[in-house]
Structures are given as structure tokens and as C-alpha cells.
Amino acid sequence: MADDGLSTFTLHRDDQQPIIAAINEEVADTSTRRPASLAPDEVDPETAARRYLREMVARPEVPTPTADVPADTPEYRTIATETLPLTDTTTVKFAQYFHRVPVYGSLVTIELERDNTLLSISSTLAEPTGVDPVARVSPLEARDAAHAAAGIDRAGDDEQRPRLYYYRDSRAQPPTWRLVYMVRDVLRDAPGDDGGGPTTIVPDLVDYVVDAHDGGVVAVLPRTQSVGPGADEEIADDALGEPRRFRVLPDGAGRRWLRDPELNVRTHDFEFQDAFGRAHLLPGDGVSAPPEPWSPAAVSAHANAAEVARFLVEVLRRDGLDGRGGSYVSSINCVDGPAGANREWRNAAWFRGQMIYGQRRVGGQLQSYAAAGDVVAHEIVHGLTDNTAGLEYVTESGALNESYSDILGIIIANRNETDIARWDWELGEDLDGTGVPLRDLSDPAHRGQPAHMDDFLRLPPGVAPSRSNDWGFVHSNSGIHNKAAYGVLTATHADGTHVFAPAEGAALFYLALTQHLSRRSGFDTSRRGVELAARTLFRRDPPATRAAKLAAIGEGFDAVGIEGADDATVLAGRG
Template sequence: MVQSHTNEFRTLGAEALPLTGTTMVKFRQLFGNIPVYGSLVTIELDEKNELLTINASRGEPSGLNPVAKQSPAQALKVVESEAGYTDGSLKAVPTLQYYFDAKNNQWHLAYTVENVPSQKSKDPRAPALFDYVVDAHTGAMVAVLPRTQGMEFTDPYEPRRRPWPASFRVTDIGCSEAAVDELGKEREFRCKLEQDRIVLVDEDYNIHTHDARFRDIQLDSRTFPGDYVTLPPRPWSAAGISAHANATEVARFLREVLKRNSLDNQGGRITSSINCCYRSEGKGQEWRNAAWIRSQMAYGQRMQDDKLISYATALDVVAHEIIHGLTEHTARLWYKGESGALNESYSDIFGIIVSNFREHDVRKWDWQMGEELEGTGLPIRDLSSPKRCKQPEHMEQYEERSSDFGGVHFNSGIHNRAAYLLLTAADASGRPLLKPKEVAALFYITLTQHLSPTSRFSDSRRGMEVAARTLFRNDPALEEKLKAVARAFDTVGIPSTEIQGTIDAAETERASPALSTEAQEITIVSVAPKLHIPYSADFLGDGFQVPLPKLTGRTLDESFSRGQVVGYVHFSLTLHERRRTALYTACNIDAAHMVRLGRQGLPWMLDPRIPAKVQLGPAYYAGNEWDRGHLVRRQDPIWGPVSEARRANEATFYFTNAAPQHANFNQDEWLVLEDWVLERAADFSYRLCVFTGPVLSDDDPPLRDAQIPAGFWKVVVLRDATAGGADLSVVAFFMKQTEMLHDKLGKKLLQLKRYQVTLQAIEAWTGLDFGALKDADELAWAPAALRAAVPAESYRRLTGPQDLVFSGDRRRAAGRRILPLKFTGTPQEMDGWMH
């Protein structure tokens, strides 16, 4: 059963947050290597790589057989039947996960199939896009989760709304035009000149505006997004101008206020189509809705005063729908039940903030949404008074409805009201407690960093409180602002959940069967090794000793804890305190008993035995081209019994075993050298002692408040098979990465050179002392080295593994053989630190 499986956390990546100056590291929970649907663990680190917060949603599947009885192909057939596919044309990949059915309070081992267009839509408002959940044991359909997010759920022909004020002007340089939108207001906008026409493409914000020409967004889906809106023909399409200019304002808000580069945070395209129709709803050319569908905006239109008015007219509506796209790229909230209401509410909140943002006095804000699209002037939503739009304002009025996917457009009023109370919160003198941009930042951080598909209102409150503690951590008004957040949610009856997140946090109480929301033990990101088998100096056997190098002079002075050795599984290392990377690593390799294990699901971890300030954590590898380069190659210590090999695999993912390496260097050039060396070495001996480390210099290039090593070295020690194992052989290698420091495209790859160098050169560069091992250095006994005036300058250019010199033939010909020796002065292991 599932209880016997290991509870693990797989890293989803790290993201630098300019709003807070922190780094978020996210993890997905796994049981027995199977993901838990909706689980999310967020670790936040400050500028010094110190832990700030932990926020977690996790679950404990129970009573389940972890072996699926249904195949992925069988699950896909169930989905095809449910979604109306009769020709086997559905192309999707089912994913095995543990899924909690909250309605029936039951766990399932299930296949999830995401973003499936339904061929038999049950939604009268827009084309249906669903996620399907199929029980992996029985093949039963467990859940059908809607993903198409629309503006409203009302009678399609019920009248509403009124005109909207002009938006602020676009002043960006480039190809620009001015034209009138559907409200009769002149708008300035960026565009693109293509030969004899002008196209609605803003290349700065990557905004693309199309005209669907009243095609059906489901029946004619292959023709979407449609043709670009262009000039000619004259005049400009007023609906196109509204959609284009309003989308630009939302993109500018994301970039300038929230410091996000488009929806995907990578400058990705924002696509809009005007004049969309959906024949299942509406008459003629009317489709009274707007929706985020798959990866674009689709705007319908309605007849008003004998004229079609586009839903792209209203900035708040445009912002609402584009934020659905942001949600899809981040939290991916369900569009059903309380999670769906939260999804709707976040779009409502940002719709109001974006459309009012140029007005600094919130007392003058218009809290109504979409009222300009109807003749009556009545809004779809009113954040200041949800009950005006027949929405609840308190959790006591929450209602699970049979329509509208459980009432997503109804219950959103509760969370909307909390946002209004926070935006209008005032101190004792009546002055606003929070600026609109601060409230926007709180909701943005919560949505993008702390919510998962299954999150509910209480999860949003907890995320807001966690975000506030970080955003205002240096603000004297921190406590007052935290109280304002709590007051807003208390007023609408959204409960609080405990926040824990200190590095001393112990394991919390046992989780309930459902996804719980609690701080996890720090082992998520920082856990002591479960097994301790440090580097062994006598690993080669028969009296041969290969000790750890001694630290000399300044190297000793700048080492962590005077050269304290940190042991792991089959390897050990010593750290440079200021540079926060290893001075050297030492690994025992038994090539005859290697175990092949993958790296999937293994997170990079901080070592709790070492102060976090002495480790280069995830913040230094986020948002740049620098990899966490393994010093001890991942495969090298993975040998012996499988259980032991697994622990060795895990141990290589401590940040203490990483150094900043350019992505191309780490994944290509250095990797190639490592493969050459270790594969060639196996020809001479199955047992190796391997030392690896960086070359550190005061003038190394900066990486935030740290530095990037200019190069890396490796030393291999083995018993020479050509001498019957009765002799040692030592080889050393070096490779620079400085050529790549400013080369993001990897154009200088071919200029990188690999060298076999003398051990004496390594000592000169690093301040390490390898003692009598220098006598067994094969390159030092090569004719070129013997002729060199300065032996430390001797090197050998490598073009392939055939160039490597491992045999001690030349040295033995000169009458020198390395006999078994006992070396002294091995640094003290940190056995006393083990728990």
C-alpha cells in the first residue's frame, strides 16, 4: 500500500522575484515517485540565501495500491468517450498521479489528461476545454474539470451596462498610430509596418491583434486566431483598436508594476481575436462573452443601439480575461467550485486594479466591471458591494450551485469583497494603509507563487499573509499591514491557517487525508544525509594511501572552520567560507560495482550541518545562464548496494557539491572531459580516487554578491594495471570557462581547450598540498616536463581520450616506482556533526 512509500519532493525550479528581491523555489510532492495532484511547497530565500518562508499544500494518500491496473491507453479511451471523440483523433498523454476527490473525501490513483477540447460541450457560453481524471484501478471517470474561463454567467440576452472613460496614452517610441476606439476615444498604440500595410502588432510588448471575421471559435477553430487587423482597409477597426490598446495597457501593468515580462514571464505573445462567434450561444453575429481559450483571448460582441459593440471595449474586461491567461501559466486554478470562484476573483481584482491604476486616490475608483457594454449601466460585478450583483459577501452565504461549475461567478463575490476592504483599508487618521501597487503585488505573489490548482479562499489568505511578511519585511508598518490583511479576510469569514516557516521548524502534525495546507519540515529543502560513508584514504587497498590534500597559507585561513571536512556517501569536501563553494571534493569510485540510477525527482538541497550563508543556494542560479555544476560527478559515487547507491545519488545534490558553471560548459565541454578521463581511467583500474575543485581568484567575475570560478581541475589517482597494480598513477586536468562568461549563445564553444597538467600546477593555482602524490604524476615524468624550466607550466593539450597519459611506463623506466605509503596530516572529519 502507499503508506510504505517514501514521501519526496521534486523541484519545479527556482524563480527570482524582483518585487521582493527574493528567490522562490517550488517543489511537487511525490509518494513512491508518483506526484500528488495539487501539491505545492514554496520555499522563499532572501538575498543572502537565508530562509524566509515556507508555504506548503500537501496530502497523504492512504489505502491505495500504487500499481495501476489500467494502462494510459485505456485511460485515454475513457476520456475520448467522455469528450465525444469517436475517431481516435485525441492526441494527449495521460499522467499518473494521486488525486484527492474532495466531494467524496477519497483518494484515487488516477490518470489526468489536460486541456482536452470537448466535442460535446455542456457549456452554453463558450467552447469547452476540460481536464479529465480517470481512476487508474477501475477506469471510472473521477472528475471532469473545466478550463475555459469566461467573463460572465448570465442569461445571454439580459440587458446591462454603460460607457467607460478614456485610458492613459501609450508613449512608447517606434511605429505608432492614433485611432478612435469603440468608445469614440482616440488611442495611441504601437504597430508594425509591412510593405504597403500597417499591422496591429506591438513588438515591444508582443501584442498581436486579429480579426476572426465572425467565425465560430469551435467549428472553425483551425482558422484562429484569424487575419491580423490592418490598415488598409480604412478606417481602423474600432474593436481592433480597443482590443490592441487595452491589451497593451495590461501588458505594461504586468511589466512596470508587477515586474513580469508578459504572461509567461519570458516575453511571450499575447494574442487577441475580435469578432468571434459561438453558434451554441447567441444569434447571428452576437456572442455575448469574452474568454481565455487555450492560449489566446477571444472577444464576442453584442447588439446595442442597433450596433455591434465588442467585449474588447472595456479595459476591465480585457484585464480580467488576460489575467485568466496569467493564472493558466502559474497556479492553474481549477475552474470549478471554490477553486473556480477564486480563479474568477483574481481576474476580477486585477480587472479593477488595472482599469483604475492611473487614479491614485482609491476613494475615486470605479469598483464596477463591464457596465459600459449594456444600455442599463448595470455592472456584472461590483467589488464594493457584491450583493448589488446578487453575489454573497460572506462565507456564511457561500453556495455550491448546480450550474456555473458550482457557482464560480457567484461565490467569487466573497473574495472580491476582501480585496476591496484591503484596497480601502485606512489607519486611524483615515490615510490609506497600503498603496494600490502594494495590494497588487500581494495578490500577484500569492497567485503566481503560493497557489495550486486545488487552492481555495483560505489558501489565498495564507498566501497573502506569507507574501506580506516578505514584501514588507523591512517596513516599520509591517504589523499594521499584516493586521489589515487579516481584517479584510476576517470580515468576509475566510478563515486563517497557521503560517510556519523558520529554519528551526520541526515536523508538523500528521496531515489529514486531503491536501493539507501547512508548513513542512525543513527537510523539503534542507536535510542531513541519511547515510555517512565519507571518502576513504585507503580505498585503493594493499597499503596504498591517498590522503586528502592539505590546505596551506591563505587557502587554510579562508576555508570554512579551518578546513573542516564534510562527509557524504563515498565522497567528502572542504568549503571556502567567503566563496561558498568547495575548495576540493574527494570521491572514491568503484567502477566494477556501479549502479545506474536516474536523477528524476531529486531536488537540490541545503546541508543543515553547514550555515546557509556558506552555501551558494538556489538564488544564485535563478534567471541566468549559470548551472549548478556538480563537482563530484553525479554518477561517480553511485556504487555498491542499491540502497547505498540511492543515498549517494541524493548526496550529490547538496549545494555544497555545486559551483557556478556556464550551462554550455557544464552540459557539454566539462562533461566531455569528465567522460574522457573516467572512461579512460577504467582501462587501467576499476578503483579510483578522484579530486575535483575550482580555481579561485580575487578578480573572478561577479555573480550577484558571489563570484564565478574561472576554471576547474580534476585529479585522478589509481593503481596502474600495466604494473600489475603494484604502482600508483596520478593524472591532473584543467579547463577554463572564462571564455563563456559573456557568451550566452555558446559561440565560443570551439575555442575551449582541455589540458592535462601537472599536479604541481594544480597546487600553485589552489593553495592545496597533495604531498607525495606529486611523485606519481605521470605528466611530470613525460619528456616535455623534464625539459621544462618551470615544471608547473608543463601541460598537454587534449583533443580526445587517446591523448590521456595514465600509464607509469616512463616513470618506471626512469627508475621510480611509487610504493605503498602511509601519509599523515589528513584533516579531521566532521563525525561529531552527524545525526
């Protein structure tokens, strides 16, 4: 795997009881020795978590960065605090800094019981010493360098101010740490089809990594992941001809809009405009009636997005992709370039905080990519990833990004089937009328994907991830992690009953993604995240039941060559 310069470790009360107990005891003892310091259950979770973090850093048996000079001592800044109803716990996340500059891909997650006692720690840390922390290039110069590389001459409306990071350049020989600017959300031109025929290209939204010392472009990271009160209810046919029930919002003037105020779902029509050149006009006009009937494509987009939103609320107990009730926005009828006679754009994508859907001709009629509920769920889960782990969309982390969308997309698509043995594991078979899926989680080889780490596709030395190689084979290599998830979700006891209920399987992968993964996580870190989530989620189960569930997880990942850590190496993780 690529040398990302990051080391991971995990601690959980379930399997590192002495160390967790010692940390809990030391923090409690400190509050007793210092009358001015309140006990952990008398302070807020962030304060308690920071005490545990300080104790973790101080303990010699826990591997944390140690720099050569005091000025390089790492610091940790809070990213987020989140209460998790699924596990009845609270997590506090920290990013690692040196010289007040964040380390790209770093993450420490402190998990607390209701009384603020320490339950688990997962961490991805680095030691970027030997790098001059003073930038010689200004943020404006870095932005100009990114724009020059993108072939544009001005900033887009949604671009963020460039920010400094320590970044591991894993493609350099040898791999080296750099001080860089991240120039985010640059919308660059992408190659289209000069003949006016259908295309699958998505709007090319990227982050540029610019060296803060010499202004050179170090890497290009894609941001577009693709395949991918007073409300009333109505029923109308969707793009597959199936009747769907959905919420609309009347405006008091005789019009009903495709808006679900309870789930905060909104559907728009981009009217076959260019999603590249006119991205600033997204999401387009809201869909309303009259006139009748409802657009079948809009009904599909609206009803399928509502199903995803409802699943997150009811099963995963998450309020919106951002965890704060944010909206689910969809735009149908998007194209790449000036609308041609066929108006085809054979793709769908999560793009700048919303869904955009293209369409293709099936039987002489345009079929929206919003028709496939599993594809809709897949793409919206990319939005969940963006709001949590932020998995970098290249090589192994990119394959993991795709895999989590596949896994949760398939689980959501099978939400009405309680018998896992009857689940449909194919993704996207409804898109073109042929019944041929995009991917098959039960058999990755069915669609030409590797299913074991022995067959992981690697770029040749010196070749950078790019659109031409699918950013390092992200859609191919995802099959390995998909197969592991399939093995976990379908695991059975000796009597043939399934080890995990559907909601438990969904919770495992959801918690791993949202709580224990960071920008550059790989398959092995995902395995540790799933195992850590299981130890917390099932901590009150009988010991034999919990052991069977952990064993099933291990067997699922072992079967595809994604290795775990034994008791002797669980602290060291990977480097």
C-alpha cells in the same frame, strides 16, 4: 468545504523566527561539517532550496507526510525557480511525488533572500497512502474513455499525452484517493442555441480525470474561464469611440499590423467563425491597414491588452504571462456555432493560451466584448493564473480563480487613478450600454453575490460541478473573496490615509496568486498567501508600519468570515 485531502502550513522569518533560524543554522552547519558541501550563498538557489526542504522534512515540529512503509516515502521535484524583483527574493517551487507519481494540487514554495538564506516556506501537501501505484489502464485507453465521454472520436491538435496523478476524489463517499490519468485540453461539444439567437456559451475545453485502475471518468474540470523593433504608434477610436494610442508594426510593403513587438501583443480577426468547430484555425488573420480605418473592436482588443502587458511589466515586474516574454494574443469577432444573421456571441474567454472575444448588439450595432478594459484585464489574468497557480475551475478554487481575475482586473482598470477612494469597483458596466455591471467588488450583493462565508453557495450532496450550476457557483462565490480584497485595498489609518498604495495592493495579490497557491487552494489558503506575501514585501518597513499592514489584511478577511491561523495553528494549516 470539500475534503481535498491537502494540508497547508506556512513559515516566515517574520513570525516563526526560531524555526527559520534553526533551519538556516543547520543547513549552514552541515556545509561547514562537510568540506565538500558549499555554503548556501555559494550554490544556486535550487540547490540551496533543496537543502532547506530536506531539513524541513526532517524537523518534527514541521508537519510533513510520513508514510507507513519506506516505499511510500514522499519525494519532491522542482517545478520552477523564479527571481522576484518586487521583493528582491527568489522562489523555488516543488511538487510532491509518491512512487514517482505527482500529487495533484501539491506545492512547496521555498523563498530565499539574495544570499540564499531561508526567508519563508509555504506548503500544500498530502498523504495518498493505500492506493495501488500501478496503473491497469493504458494512457491510450484513458484518452479513449475521455473522448467517449466528450462525444468525439479523435484527439485535438492541442491535446497533451495523459499523465498519472494521485487525485483526491472529494465527491466520493467517503472521499478517497485515486490513481488517475489527467486527459487535458479535450474540446467537447457544448449545447448551443438551436434557434440561431445569441448565446453566452464559451468553447467547452475540459480536462477529464480518468481512474487508472478501472477506466471510469472520475471528474470533468473546465479549462475555459470566461466573463472575461521598428514599431510605429498610431491613434484611432476604439469600440467605445475613445481615441487610443497603440503600436503597430509596418512590414516594409506598405501595410501596418496590430503588433506591439515591445510588449509582444498581437491582435487577430476570426471573422465570425465558430470558436467551437473551427478552434484549430485560431487565432485567425492578423489585423492590418490598409484598408482604413482600423476596426474599433480590434483597436480595443489591442490597446487594452497592451495596457495589461504594460502593467505587468512596469508595476508587477513580470515579463509576459509566462514570465518569459510570451505573447498576448487576441481574436475578435468570434461566435458560437455557424454565424447567424445577428453574429452575436455574448461572452469573452481565455482559451488555449489566448483571448477570444464575442460581441452583442447595442443600439443596433455589434459591440465587441473587447470594449471593456476591465473585462479584458480580467480574462487575461486567467492566463496568468493558468501559468502559475493553475487554480482548478470548480467550486471554491474556481471562485478563487474568478476572484483573482476580478481583483487584478479592477486594479489594472484603475491604473491611472492614484486615489483609491475614487476607484471604480464595478466590472463590465461598459458592455451593453445599460451601465449595469457584471459584478461589484465593493458590494457583491449589488449583483446577487454572497459577501460572507455564512452565505457560501454549496452544491447539494451528490451533485457534481457542471456547466448548469456554473461549475459550483464560481461566479457567485467569488464575491466573498472580492469583498475581502476590497476591504484590504481600501483599508485606512486613523487619519484617513490608505494603508496600501495601489502598487502595494497589486503586489500583495499578485505574489499570493503566483507564489503560494496551487490547483485546489481555497479562500483560507489565499489569506495565508496574502499574509505571507506581505511579510516578505514589507519586511524592511518599520515594525509599526508592517504591523499596521498585516492588521489591515487580517481585518479585510475577517470581515467576510475567511479565517486565518493564530500562532498555535499556523503550522497545521487546514486539512
